[in-house]
Amino acid sequence: MKRGNDVKKPKPHQAPSERDRDPRFLQKLLDSIPIPIFYKDTRGVYLGGNRAFGDFLGRKMEDIVGKTVRDIAPGDLASIYERADQELFQTGGVQTYEGSMMHADGTRHDVIFYKATLATFLNRNGSVGGLIGSLFDITDRKRAEETLIQREEELSIKTRNLQEVNTALKVLLKQREDDRSEMEENVLTNVKTTILPYLEKVKEGPLTRHQRASLEILEAQIKKIISPFLHRISQPFFDLTPQEVRVADFVKNGNTTKEIADILGISIKTVDYHRDNIRRKLGIKNHHTNLRSFLLKLS
Template sequence: MTPSSMTFSDVLARTVLDSLSAHISIIDQKGIILETNQAWRDYARRNRLEGDADSVGTNYLAICESASGEEAENGAQVARGLRMVISGEAREFLYDYPCHSPEGRHWYYMRAIRMVYDGPVLVVISHEDITDLKLTEEALKEGEAALKEQAISLEETNIALKVLLKQREADRQELEQKVLGNMKELVFPYVAKLKKAGLKATERTFVEIIDTHLKDIISPFLQRMSAANIFLTPQEIQVASLVKDGKSSKEIADILNIAETTVHFHRRNLRTKFGLDNRKTNLRSYLLSLS
């Protein structure tokens, strides 16, 4: 059709077709290309495809079905889809495929749709460049994989830190136990003997100061009952446990088969060892706070 013989509708259709960015071709029921747009022709020239740039007269189906190598599977699937649209089994066929070249990687989205009109079968085929979309998808997948890797690494690090913290806590408790045990066995017995010795008033004051400061030093360790147990006598531990359970002095005396005055004596010792100088501080409340 020459420009002079084209109607306004023909000019409009050609203008719209050439304005589209997708590579478009129109084929008949045999797969012969009847028309292509400007984007198709530009692509053919850039890539130096065989034959005329407009490809008119080329059998699209034959090209797809003759594809070999890596393109064979894509060609076969496209040919099957086109035949289904041509026969009326499907109104459209969608397919995305790679089309790499020495210039770089490219992907295209193909859509074939059967024209609805009173006339011979015609199928419009469009190829839209979706390279940017594919590259973005790849970048997102790589990002997701990197994030997953980081999450696994962080989880492993977290587990390792928990193990280290648990070991550190065990080491700390062991150290506290050793310090308290050594103080009880190696220091306080001698301090007690010094207190009973015939010391001068000044010397007795020095011993009292030493005793007080030693107890101040180890007082942080006594914040946990498990550590404090080392510093308590076996019967003091029993009394402390029953006081914590809410037993009265008389009930404790009956349970342990000791005098009630002995229970009072142990309670005073417990208050002293825990540094509860303020009489308003309840011994049971304090013991419960250590649980």
């Protein structure tokens, strides 16, 4: 009785079967491979290939066998193929390179050639008798790479354009800021030289208590318009009311609580109330900090 491990194994150096030597079987084997494959002798004459190779060229294999690259490819491409083949025949071994090949659709496709000299193609004297090769179509990959490069170039151009626009905007904003500063300076100069001096002259004349208070209110409002301090202290960060801003301005200018009350027409108690709110909103309540000194630092 035979045991399971007594199964007879084929000898590793067993001669090939008749099937393996059948050219029709070998051709069917080649035709089942989707990658174009060809083989030729040292004269560059095609000896055979698979169906994928014929389909790539748009020809039947029987129309390719017996021909050279000069018969099936444009002259410029044929010269490249011939030089590469001769280099491979001289050096032997394996050869890989990128190139172009005329496709059945009439366009040139980017391909990678894989070629080699094998023992099957050795002559009786041991010299190389031919080569076998295959090609891999990389046209889609090349187009994708070119598209990616083009997109990167377009992105680079857009980035440079944005940087230039950004620089131009900065210049315009700087110019606008300079123009605004110049305008403010002109307004400030005009007010100080043409308006305030006349107000001082009017104040020197005989005025009733009410007239003097009204004049001081007018002067305070003019100073409010031209005062960067008032603009700064009116920002939402401090959250001061309009009346508190007016009181703060008078405190900064050195007016006493009574003077502020007379100018604004409110009671001293109300002024004290506003002063307390100002200290609280400025964060100096219950601190031994002089309110006028603090306001001057904000100027």
